[in-house]
Every structure is written in C-alpha cells, then in structure tokens.
Amino acid sequence: MAIIGIDLGTTNSLVSYWKDGTAKLIPNAMGSVLTPSVISVMQDEILVGQSAKERRLTHGSETAASFKRFMGTKKKYQLGSRIFTPAELSALVLKKLKKDAEQYLNEPVEEAIITVPAYFNDRQRTDTKLAAKMAGLKVERLINEPSAAALAYQTAQNKEEAVLLILDFGGGTLDISVVECFENVIEIEAVSGDNHLGGDDIDQLLYAEFIRKHPELSTLDEQGIAGLRTALTEAKCALGRQDKLMFSYAYGINVVEDYITQEQLLELGLPILERIRYLCSQAMQDGKCSVDEIDDVIMVGGSAQLYFVQRFIEELFGKLPIIMDETDKVVAKGAGIYTGIRMRAADIKDRMMTDVCPFTLGTNIVWDREDDRPHICPVLKRNCPLPFSKTIRLYATGDYQELMRIGIYQGEEYYADENVCLGELLINIRRRPAGEEGISVTFSYDINGVLEVEAENAMHQVVRKLITNDALSDKEIEESLKRLEQLKMPDRETEEYELIRAKLEWLYQKQTGTIRNQTAKILHHLEISKEEGNYYLYLKIKEEAKQWLVQASMYLDTFEPEEYTDGKKG
Ligand code: ADP
Ligand code: MG
Secondary structure (H helix, E strand, C coil): CCCEEEEECEEHHHHHECCCCEEEEECCCCCCCCECEEEECCCEEEEEEEHHHHHHCCCHEEEEECCHCCCCCCCCCCECEECHHHHHHHHHHHHHHHHHHHHCCCEEEEEEEEEEECCCCCHHHHHHHHHHCCCEEEEEEEEEHHHHHHHHHHHHHHHEEEEEEEEEEEEEEEEEEEEEEECEEEEEEEEECCCCCCCHHHHHHHHHHHHHCCCHHHHCCCHHHHHHHHHHHHHHHHHHCCCCEEEEEEEEEEEEEEEEEHHHHHHHHHHHHHHHHHHHHHHHHHCCCHHHHHEEEEECCCHHHHHHHHHHHHHCCCCHHHCCCCCCHHHHHHHHHHHHCCCCCCCCCCCEECCEEECCCCEEEECCCCCCCCCCEEEECCCCCCCEEEEEEECCCCCCCCCEEEEEEECCCCCCHHCCCEEEEEEEEECCCCCCEEEEEEEEEEECCCEEEECCCCCCCEEEECCCCCCCHHHHHHHHHHHHCCCCCCCHHHHHHHHHHHHHHHHHHHHHHHHHHHHHHHHHHHHHHHHHCCHHHHHHHHHHHHHHHHHHHHHHHHCCCCCHCCCCCC
C-alpha cells in the first residue's frame, strides 16, 4: 500500500512518492505532472484537471477554479444544477490525483501527506482534512508548504547548516518561512504570509488595466472575458525576463494589440511588493534573525518566476535569490521526501522536521465587567515551536456566577470577535464574589497542529475539547460522500476526448470564417465517431482533430488579424 505526497495547489496540484532514494512526481492520465485544480461538471460526469480547465472557457458556469482560496469558509459553488463546498471541490481533485497515482503505481493508495500553506488557519486545515476524508484518503499529517520546499532544497543541496528564507509565491497564496537547517534537522523558526495574495491577483490587476486602456473591450461577453483573462495570464508567464512582449487578442472580427512590459507589471504590482516586504520582515522579526543572517533566499511557486518580483527580492536582501528549478514542483517534491521519512525509508529515516504554530491562539477575556467587549488573552503566541503547551489562570468577572465560558480563538486581532473562533468550553465554578473564583486553562498544540484545550476548576473537575474535525457532523460528511460518489470521473480515453472537444469548442466560439467552419466539421465528426463506438474511426478522427488544433493555432499566429475575418478579406 503506497503513501503519496500531495501538493494541493490553488492553480495546480501534484502527486509524488518516494522511490529508490528520491522523490518522484507522478504524471496524470494525460501524461502531465501538473493537474490544474479545476472542476467542471457535465450531466453525471465530472472533469478534473486540464480538460476542466479548457472547458472553463466555454462552460464557465459549470466550472470552478481557485477554490482553495475559499477553504474554511461557507462559500458555495453552483456548477450547473449542483452545489458544492470548497472542501467538496478539493475532494474531487484529491480523488482524481489518487486515481491517477493508483493507475501509475499499479497499487491501491490509502494514505497521503498533504501540504497546506503555512499560514492556513485551523478552519482551512480542518477543511483540507475533510476533503481528504471525502476522497477516501487517510491523512496522518498536513505539512506546511514552505517546510516541504525547505526539505526539497536541503535534500537537493545537501546543505548541512544554513538559515534560509523561503518565499512561496503561488496562484492564490504567499507563504514565507524562516528555516534553520542543521545536521538532519529542519527547524522552522517562523512563518508569515497571506492566504489571499498570489498570481491570481496580478492577473486581475493586469486584466483591469487592459480593460481600462481599451474601453472597447468592456462589451465582451462572459466567454470573451474568460478568453482575455486566459490570454493575459499566458502573456504574463511568457514575458519572463524580456522588457516587453507583444500581446494580441482576437474577438469576433476585432483584434486588440498592446504590449505587456516589466515596467507595467512593476507599477501594478507595487502594493504586492510592499506586502511581500512587510511579511518578510515580520517573519524575520519573529524568527529573531536579521537580513545578514539569512544565508539563502529560496523562491518557489509559479509566481516566483516573475522577474520584477525576483529583482525586488534581490534588492531587499542584497543577494541573488535562488530560484529553484521548476519552481512549481518543489513543494510536491518535498511532500514526496516526507512520505519517505514517514515510511521510514532507510535512506532518509533520520531526517527530522519541526514546525511552528502559525497564529496566536488564545481565549477571550474582559477586564472587569462581563458586558465589556471581550479581547484576546494570548496563550500560545504565533511562531512558538510545536509541540507546545501552556497553562494560564482565569478569574470569573461576575458576582456569584456559576458557569465560565471559555472562547477559543486564533488570530492576531485585539478584539476577540475579530479573530477566528475555534470553539468554546463551558465549566462550572463555585459561586463567589467577582474575581475570587479561578480556573486553569491549558492549551496544547501537537506536532500536527491539532489543538487541545483543557479547563480545570477549583474542585479539580476537568473539561477538555479537541479542536479538530468538528466543522461538519458525521451525517453531513456522509451526505457529501454520497453526493460525490454519484459523480463519475471519465476514464483516460474519455478524458482525452473531453479535452479535445473543449479545445475545439473554444476555437469554434472564438473564430469566424473558414477556421470556424472547419472546426465545426471536425467537432461533429469527433462526436459522431465517439457515439457510434467505431473505435478505429474514432482514433483516426481524434488524431485529425489534434493536428487541426495545432495547425489552427499556427495559422492564427501567422495570419492574424486580416486573413480570417469572415472571408471579407484575404
Ligand atoms: P499554486 O501553488 O497556488 O497552485 P503555483 O505555484 O503552481 O500555484 O503557481 C501558479 C501561479 O504562478 C499562477 O498564478 C500562474 O499564473 C503563475 N505562473 C506560472 N508560471 C509563471 C511564469 N513563468 N511567470 C509568471 N507567473 C507564472
Ligand atoms: Mg503551491
């Protein structure tokens, strides 16, 4: 029975495993190690990954992406006639990854190590575990993404002793960690980050700017907007280190052309850079280290490829950041290495990784009167090493009150109600005048980031609460499971078919004239041959369709915009 490591990303998800002394990435059924975290719902079938991503362009209302951003919230997604929670959508991604891994490894997979942003709070972690449960995966441990990156870096470089700052800049999250490596130990000193900052935000800024500069684009319909967004994101990625890049977007018979430049990205991205600067200094402050003490700055995540971000980091730290090969695969590799540690594989079993608590945990208190707005009394301060346990004394503020209510909170805000409430504990106390009767409250945070709170009164009665998995009742989980089970994922052949079909549909919608006609013909043949079940014919048409997609894109590159305008020209 294999254990897999999973990087469940906002944009892309990856699976890895430990074999022959290294972490290997597992390709999905389409042969790619990156599975877009996108879900598209057809009648009874569900598409996950590349085919769903393509289908998003033509069937936006049946498709969801970037849902990791809403883990731990009550947001609902309506896709066609079905409703999903972010955890359910994540469960579908996990299910697909599990299935692909099982096919590739040729054995059942039951357990996974899943990475989460270091800065994920308790609700988001609970939702991630819930998603795993719904996907039929046992999750012993969630590890922080930058910790996984540190593990991958240290393993690749064999650095014996170093203080690293790891900056993971993905599609939807920014994670920063200060990490100390010595001998076989990776010690996370401090983390900071933002769960709502990533490449998606840059895409949004770029899109808004483009619409501002080209008011004629404000008439675009939903699909036109989706296409423009995709094209702009592609251009952002293609820019690399060049000063500027020509960008053109065709819609109907019109085309807009403009440049994307480093300067423009920098200008748009200034507030993002400011935020990065602030979060880096917070992590260093909490980790009690100065800029000079950082040996290496390691950048991972897809958005680490942004040249203007790299330049900014270089200036900030006064040294060249290390951009690891394939920035978007580092976290998954770290997760794979961790599966090796977990299986106690001979070549890696002595490696150790310690972690910290990302947020302050505490309880609510009032200074004197019960009707004051409660503020937080921090018990475990952010960035304390795990495991950690601490006891505080609390006193009743009401005269002759017989019950104390202990709110359990996570966050850095002064007022209790502005933080995340994780639950509460009730404990009876002896009736005494205000301020006389006290209880002890102990917060214990274990190595997996699971919190237990315990209260003890003067009569030595103890009440305990484990803060995990109580976001949903068993019955609710059961119902989710049932609903997800009704949705079938297509086999590899059908998945490829849906992928090609989605691409053809998109091409058809985008084009007019001869390309559109030819695309319609091929789409029709493809559908008929699949329906008729003439496998030989189907394979032949599928190949034709693939060739056509390549040809059509080349044709567009060369001849746009004049040649394809409905036959009016050319
Ligand atoms: P996540 O971990 O959030 O799934 P990734 O680490 O895979 O994200 O990064 C995805 C983000 O990186 C997307 O916003 C994507 O646009 C951006 N990205 C990927 N490649 C590049 C590139 N070459 N240049 C700039 N941004 C990139
Ligand atoms: Mg990531």
